[in-house]
Amino acid sequence: MPYFSGLRILITGAGSGIGALMAEKLAHEGAEVIVTARRKEAASEVCERIRRHGGTAHPMVLDVSKLGTFNAFRERLHKAHGPVDVLINNAGVVFGGEFEKVDLKDHLNTFQINATGLMALTHAFFDDLIQSPRGHLVNIASASSYVGLPYGSTYAASKWAVLGFSESLRLELKERGLDNVSVTTVCPSYIDTGMFDGVKSPLLSPMLSPEKVVRAILDGMRQREPLVQAPMIVKHIDLMKGTLPMPVWDFLAKATGMSTSMKKWRGKH
Template sequence: MGSFAGKRVLVTGGAQGIGLEIARAFGNEGCQIALTDINQAGLEKAKQALSEEGLQVDTYVMDVTNPAQVLEQADPIWLDGAIDILVNNAGIVFGGPFTEVPLEKHKRTVDINVMGVVNVTYAFLPRMLRREKAHVVIISSASGFLGLPYGTTYAASKWATNGFAESLRTEMAELGHHHLKVTCVCPSYISTGLFEGVKAPFLTPILTPQYLARQVVRATAKGKAYLKKPWSVHLATISRGLLPTSLFDKIIGMFGTTQSMKQWRGHTPPESAERSQTH
């Protein structure tokens, strides 16, 4: 997209964590910021923090799993300023052996991580297509390429968002909307409260939200289709395509990937799970 000066970015799940840092990073590049979240108190705190840094911020309470509310909120958000960049960040994670995680938590994971992206993109994309340039960013995960034991439904939701991002990107190009870009962000573990207790795999350093946010801004500026961080995520996705499944499974087991979520302890407070996420 090049210069961000004067652009307006909408970040879902933006009250804290990765979403807040992404908003801050775009704001530091000259963007006007629109934050959504289910937590009004968190939004107010985020707005105060960003405003004190001299950034222009608007906030909106939004439940991304409620399509009617998302569509209703799209109008006032757009009236406050057209959206040039949409960052689908809101997400949640629950860990543990598959059958020991309550079914409601599996369902909520899909509702937020998958349908939340669908609902928000559906509400804003038609008007974004009328912009001279526009960009949709989807915060997905390295587990959108690889299985994640003890995080089965979370990984499944990220396979879905990876597929959504790639399909939307190629569909937009097929329809001639070359001015709209789609970037799928696929990091490994991030040092937020969502993944307390996890053990990062060998050669896979835990990233800071600030680092990832800067990389998201850079990838958006370059119009990249994928952002995979750290470098080991690239290696894993390439290896998965080249190696026999049995050999690949042994290797990622040796690297500790299959055990990385085994000691997951959760997130505090629970509401934060719907604001920022990733693996």
């Protein structure tokens, strides 16, 4: 029996990109998928593709920036389909540019969706995860959770917050003896979904295909891994930053293109 068979999985931001691809792959492996997006049409299109291939999926509207709607959303979901076993916090936005030239509302919206909304939705569904025999929380962070990201400062800050939140919650669950719930944090480099059009991938960190990232996420979920990092260089960033003197690290970040990768960002958000 496939690992995900019988699990009810809620995915945010699943109307396109890796969210949609995860929904399709998980449904193919027997999961019942709740596909959410800000637009009902986007979620419905993903569900139609899933159903054509014999999978089970339900479209629901969810705007992760609107924290005050989460309790009502949970009640609708429970009434229609029941509690979830897995929550995948995938929804995210990015804005690039010189800090003061990016509108403040875009900075705040980035943090609201990528971090605050993620935490609030996890809070709303935490009882579902605790009560499931195979509860799992998956938070999509970023390789920028480990490094400063010039021209993408708020995006990096939001992803640092996601990593810190996820690690803290993972350890808390362990301390509380809630071994039925796993936490997996996903830290990929740039993904070729359109969000990062215009970026120049750093040395040793090529643009990742959505298929490769989703495959790594699902493998990590099966193994209940605490961290999924891609490409390999991401696994060594903490060691390098902690070992090298700051001026050397700064030089290395610039020489490899990490400090300048977002300089010409023009992607969709």
